[in-house]
Amino acid sequence: MNSTSLSRLFAARPVRRRTFFRVAGATAASSALVLAGCSKDDETPEVTAEQTFTLGTGDTGLLNYAYLLEQLEAAFYDKVVATPPSDMSAAELAYFTDLRDHEVIHREFFKFALGTSAIGTAVFNFGSFTLTTRAGVLAAAQTLEDLGVAAYNGAGKLFIDPVYLGVAGKIASVEARHAALIRDLVLPNSFAAADVVANDGGEFDGLDAAKTPAQVIAVVNTFLNITISAAGLPS
Amino acid sequence: MNILKLLADLAEVDPTLYDRLSSRRAAFAPLSKLGRKAALAALPVALATAIVPAHARDIRTILDSLNLALVLEYLESEFYARALGLVAGAPSVPAGFFPAGTRPAIETIYRHEQQHVRFLERVIQASGGTLPAKPRFDFTGSKNGAQAAVFADVFTNFDTFLQVAQTLEDAGVRAYKGQVGFLQTDNSLLEAALRIHAVEARHASHIRTMRRARGANVKNWVSATDASIAVPGKTEAVYAGEELVNQFIAGLRQVPFDQAPLNTVVAVAKVAEAFDEPIPASTATSLVSIFTY
Numbered sequence: 001m002n003s004t005s006l007s008r009l010f011a012a013r014p015v016r017r018r019t020f021f022r023v024a025g026a027t028a029a030s031s032a033l034v035l036a037g038c039s040k041d042d043e044t045p046e047v048t049a050e051q052t053f054t055l056g057t058g059d060t061g062l063l064n065y066a067y068l069l070e071q072l073e074a075a076f077y078d079k080v081v082a083t084p085p086s087d088m089s090a091a092e093l094a095y096f097t098d099l100r101d102h103e104v105i106h107r108e109f110f111k112f113a114l115g116t117s118a119i120g121t122a123v124f125n126f127g128s129f130t131l132t133t134r135a136g137v138l139a140a141a142q143t144l145e146d147l148g149v150a151a152y153n154g155a156g157k158l159f160i161d162p163v164y165l166g167v168a169g170k171i172a173s174v175e176a177r178h179a180a181l182i183r184d185l186v187l188p189n190s191f192a193a194a195d196v197v198a199n200d201g202g203e204f205d206g207l208d209a210a211k212t213p214a215q216v217i218a219v220v221n222t223f224l225n226i227t228i229s230a231a232g233l234p235s
Numbered sequence: 236m237n238i239l240k241l242l243a244d245l246a247e248v249d250p251t252l253y254d255r256l257s258s259r260r261a262a263f264a265p266l267s268k269l270g271r272k273a274a275l276a277a278l279p280v281a282l283a284t285a286i287v288p289a290h291a292r293d294i295r296t297i298l299d300s301l302n303l304a305l306v307l308e309y310l311e312s313e314f315y316a317r318a319l320g321l322v323a324g325a326p327s328v329p330a331g332f333f334p335a336g337t338r339p340a341i342e343t344i345y346r347h348e349q350q351h352v353r354f355l356e357r358v359i360q361a362s363g364g365t366l367p368a369k370p371r372f373d374f375t376g377s378k379n380g381a382q383a384a385v386f387a388d389v390f391t392n393f394d395t396f397l398q399v400a401q402t403l404e405d406a407g408v409r410a411y412k413g414q415v416g417f418l419q420t421d422n423s424l425l426e427a428a429l430r431i432h433a434v435e436a437r438h439a440s441h442i443r444t445m446r447r448a449r450g451a452n453v454k455n456w457v458s459a460t461d462a463s464i465a466v467p468g469k470t471e472a473v474y475a476g477e478e479l480v481n482q483f484i485a486g487l488r489q490v491p492f493d494q495a496p497l498n499t500v501v502a503v504a505k506v507a508e509a510f511d512e513p514i515p516a517s518t519a520t521s522l523v524s525i526f527t528y
Contacts, residue, residue: 011357015421020297020362059485098454101502105492105509108501112491113484149433156415156429157422161485165419169412170482170510172429173436174456177511180440181455189340191441197347197434203357206350208433210426 052227061233064119067110074103075124087134124223138186145179153210158234300414302367305355315345328390370527378528398464404439406473413513458508480506
């Protein structure tokens, strides 16, 4: 969160006056529904010689990006709930069951939204986590939940269709609720610690982290035996 | 009549149009049961009911959205400041108000709300806007004694304090979510709003954890299984509509979570938990007014 390194204060940047003060007449500048109604995004995952997969472009690419993230989270919680560590309490297992159910719902939302444009089912390798202990599971969950929050925070502005901006918001806050729960289980009162909510005296103090699709995909790739490319996604 | 072009033009003027159309599913649901021709004939009527009243009452600018956010942050900031004894002239909470170990989290949340206030003030002022007046707050809901209190012991009973905190944080999450559509023409502000929105959700989750530790039946997300803390006739709007299982994709198509095959894959009872819902500015403003005079 290199918030202080910007040469110019974000908050000192004037907002475009037209949108700031009034709404003028309609223009074709963001005829989102026309685009949504007419565009037929036939992007499908392409396999290149390097076994690099792409997610598509535009809103379809972003939906596949979210679908991939939710697949990752759902697969993780599925694994934990199926074979929980022996030192996890019944109450904690109940939390994890809720989390699993939420992530499956998110996953299926995006799968439905994508229809035939959906990427396939990814196979994840959680070998970098220690899933045999409560501490290891909680640390892994914290990593994934914070990643999810930052991903939605960064992706919202990239959607063209306001319906999907709205959905990103609806899901982002649930992921943030998850993240805070997990963090408090790892370390009480760490629900919004400085590693996720800036508190360094900079201009973005009090704001959650945001990550670009490229930053997030780089992390997701560490759980995959293939390589996903963020190329093509809006940025 | 080019319905798509019309909708797109209206959406340019009012980015929340789609959400409102989605929320009018009652008006649209019967269309799917009609034939295509009949449905097309009925569409303008449905559109008119969806667009005209709401559109007439909510044409917002980015400044309007930021002002609303700032008033919400003033409210939250002042709420925690009073509990922490940081408001000059305001009565202090009784000794021992904070049970052991609870004060640091409230200090963290207060610091964030202050940071949000400063952030929004800077953005508004840098663009030549005038800051909204900071309201006078009465967190008991008595409007400075003009009416019966809603939360009489908010600063003497820690459980009441946490209930009000949860009410404010959950409402804040919904209010920010209701404004992001109005910020879509400014990517930087939109991202900043989403980042603040996520912090409010972390706060809401933590307050819920604190309440659960004190015996309340409440999850970290809004759930139908939560023991209700809504005060009839006052704060019901904070949770109204959160129980919806209806989610929509582009083209206003509803995701059939409760039908086969999706209902065999997902836990239908938890669909509402998995999506937080927005509230419009008017709802947020009326909630703020409970605590102002």
